[in-house]
Amino acid sequence: MTARRVLLTGVSGPLGARVAAALAADPGVEHVIGIDTRRPPGVLADRITFVEADLRGDELASILKVAAPQVVVHHDIVQFPEPGRSVRTLHDLNVIGTLQLLAACGELPGLRALVVRGSASIYGSQPDAPAFFTEDLARGVTLHTRFQRDVGELERLVEAFARRHPAVACTVLRLQPVIGATVDTPIMRLFRSAAVPTFLGYDPRLQFLLDDDAVGAVAAAVAVPVRGAVNVAGDGTVSLARTLRRLGKRSLPIAAPLYGTTVAALARAGVLPALNDDVVRYLRNGRGVDTTRMRRDLRFVPTHTTAEAIDAVAQAVRNEPAGAAA
Amino acid sequence: MIGPFGLVRDLGRALDGAGRRLRGDYEEDEWGYDPSFAAAAEPLLSFLYDRWWRVTATGTEHVPRDGRALLVANHAGVLPWDAAMMATALRRAGITRDPRFLVLDWAFELPWVSVAIRRNGGVPASPYNALRLLEQDHLVMVFPEGAKGVGKPWSERYRLQRFGRGGFVELALRTGAPIIPCAIVGSEEIYPKLGEIPGVAKLLGAPYMPITPTFPLLGPFGAIPLPSRWRIAFGAPMDLTSLGAEAAEDRATVLEVAEDVRSRIQAMVYDNLIERQGAFL
Numbered sequence: 001m002t003a004r005r006v007l008l009t010g011v012s013g014p015l016g017a018r019v020a021a022a023l024a025a026d027p028g029v030e031h032v033i034g035i036d037t038r039r040p041p042g043v044l045a046d047r048i049t050f051v052e053a054d055l056r057g058d059e060l061a062s063i064l065k066v067a068a069p070q071v072v073v074h075h076d077i078v079q080f081p082e083p084g085r086s087v088r089t090l091h092d093l094n095v096i097g098t099l100q101l102l103a104a105c106g107e108l109p110g111l112r113a114l115v116v117r118g119s120a121s122i123y124g125s126q127p128d129a130p131a132f133f134t135e136d137l138a139r140g141v142t143l144h145t146r147f148q149r150d151v152g153e154l155e156r157l158v159e160a161f162a163r164r165h166p167a168v169a170c171t172v173l174r175l176q177p178v179i180g181a182t183v184d185t186p187i188m189r190l191f192r193s194a195a196v197p198t199f200l201g202y203d204p205r206l207q208f209l210l211d212d213d214a215v216g217a218v219a220a221a222v223a224v225p226v227r228g229a230v231n232v233a234g235d236g237t238v239s240l241a242r243t244l245r246r247l248g249k250r251s252l253p254i255a256a257p258l259y260g261t262t263v264a265a266l267a268r269a270g271v272l273p274a275l276n277d278d279v280v281r282y283l284r285n286g287r288g289v290d291t292t293r294m295r296r297d298l299r300f301v302p303t304h305t306t307a308e309a310i311d312a313v314a315q316a317v318r319n320e321p322a323g324a325a326a
Numbered sequence: 327m328i329g330p331f332g333l334v335r336d337l338g339r340a341l342d343g344a345g346r347r348l349r350g351d352y353e354e355d356e357w358g359y360d361p362s363f364a365a366a367a368e369p370l371l372s373f374l375y376d377r378w379w380r381v382t383a384t385g386t387e388h389v390p391r392d393g394r395a396l397l398v399a400n401h402a403g404v405l406p407w408d409a410a411m412m413a414t415a416l417r418r419a420g421i422t423r424d425p426r427f428l429v430l431d432w433a434f435e436l437p438w439v440s441v442a443i444r445r446n447g448g449v450p451a452s453p454y455n456a457l458r459l460l461e462q463d464h465l466v467m468v469f470p471e472g473a474k475g476v477g478k479p480w481s482e483r484y485r486l487q488r489f490g491r492g493g494f495v496e497l498a499l500r501t502g503a504p505i506i507p508c509a510i511v512g513s514e515e516i517y518p519k520l521g522e523i524p525g526v527a528k529l530l531g532a533p534y535m536p537i538t539p540t541f542p543l544l545g546p547f548g549a550i551p552l553p554s555r556w557r558i559a560f561g562a563p564m565d566l567t568s569l570g571a572e573a574a575e576d577r578a579t580v581l582e583v584a585e586d587v588r589s590r591i592q593a594m595v596y597d598n599l600i601e602r603q604g605a606f607l
Contacts, residue, residue, distance in 0.1 A: 199437075201437020237357075
């Protein structure tokens with residue numbers, strides 16, 4: 001493919017910065033333009049063009065017009081609060097941010113592809129769910145959590161955009177929870193804490209994606225634009241019990257009716273990280289996704305299976321100094 | 327193995343196994359099937375098979391040694407003991423593959439039970455799961471009567487209920503898997519349902535809440551199945567490949583094949599009821 005200009009949102013986030021670096025190093029990419037409200041890490045700033053802007057701001061459309069990208073990567077989808085992204089702004093960023101971005105994208109005649117970082121959370125976590133969700137099954141699920149509704153709405157916006165702009169290949173990557181030494185999510189904080197609260201009598205099947213592979217999947221989607229949603233996950237599933245044993249973590253079993261209040265109290269006491277609804281449901285019922293489309297259409301194969309990703313995290317967490325725990 | 331050396335060796339093996347388990351160093355496939363857990367359940371299942379239910383199995387030669395196949399059986403009892411006994415019968419016949427069975431979704435909401443079922447090869451009853459299992463060339467057991475089969479009263483025992491919408495036939499047609507009709511006799515007597523406790527089932531989200539001779543009288547001990555005498559018969563495989571995969575879209579064909587399978591199993595059930603003679607002794 002010819003050299004292209006790629007515009008990336010959420011470039012200063014922990015994974016966004018790595019995606020930007022991967023794209024900047026890609027010979028198929030001529031130029032990377034990054035947008036964020038936060039400053040990007042210094043090393044990265046030299047290799048990309050950084051524009052400090054809010055997706056919800058008025059200036060977005062003019063920035064996009066000047067940048068004139070062939071590919072837009074919407075990576076500024078936030079599931080958990082992080083530095084510079086408070087819990088209150090999450091919904092606003094995910095939905096209104098996407099809405100504004102898509103409106104601006106609609107006025108770019110040269111745009112060929114749109115890659116959106118979605119989430120496998122759209123499928124939720126249910127005890128009677130199919131063991132492996134295929135992409136077409138997202139329609140049938142009941143939306144229970146706030147983030148699930150956010151990604152549901154976001155995907156509808158992208159679908160509507162794709163219908164009105166058939167020349168643009170729109171990809172939504174539905175990533176399973178990303179783990180890795182460089183990520184700071186509630187799940188990773190749990191894996192770094194002294195014990196992991198589990199539901200007494202339940203042992204869900206979990207599926208993860210290593211951070212390197214999350215970056216690789218976005219880069220693959222920029223290289224090979226695919227239309228529609230694509231699940232992205234490490235191969236296979238691992239039960240929570242086996243995950244904790246491989247990590248060398250203790251489990252703290254709590255009876256289901258007391259789980260919410262106990263975990264919230266422990267979080268207030270500073271013993272455990274705060275958990276959102278998606279994580280709590282994931283720890284109870286788990287989830288698996290089918291990755292046939294990822295291999296066949298996106299032509300992407302993660303370097304680590306779910307079990308290997310857990311082992312990589314286990315090694316990294318063990319080597320961290322004890323004080324590093326958040 | 328009895329004797330000091332045998333005991334020491336067994337203990338050593340058990341400790342070694344426990345150590346590996348604690349480090350998380352054990353196998354588990356993408357469905358959550360855990361061979362070492364299943365192996366640990368083996369003595370209990372053997373006891374139930376030989377002593378408790380005194381199972382007689384016939385026709386195991388009809389079950390393929392490799393490749394996909396759909397075992398279709400009549401269903402009774404809310405816990406999948408019938409699937410466990412079918413699996414034990416196959417193991418006894420020297421079929422070393424690990425069969426998977428579809429279990430009523432509801433059982434997957436129960437603490438502990440859901441985990442034990444899954445580690446033994448149980449999967450929530452969803453056509454997506456069955457399709458994937460068959461495409462992976464597994465041996466899959468299905469019980470198309472579903473909740474209607476397990477919740478029927480004592481007076482209706484061994485009368486096969488409607489086979490739903492024939493979803494299992496669609497699966498066989500789509501994947502080219504042969505259907506092996508299976509009849510299980512004895513499973514209807516393990517929890518004889520005398521009546522139902524109204525309201526409670528709705529409260530717990532259960533398909534039904536039975537009154538049996540031991541439940542709710544004995545509380546959790548009511549879950550101990552009665553020691554009826556069992557027979558399990560595996561019938562000749564039905565190859566549907568001549569109908570073609572497109573036939574899965576044809577309602578009439580699907581329902582016709584489903585009814586054919588149902589009547590074969592019903593006939594096998596009656597034959598085995600006569601063969602068995604006494605239900606308990």
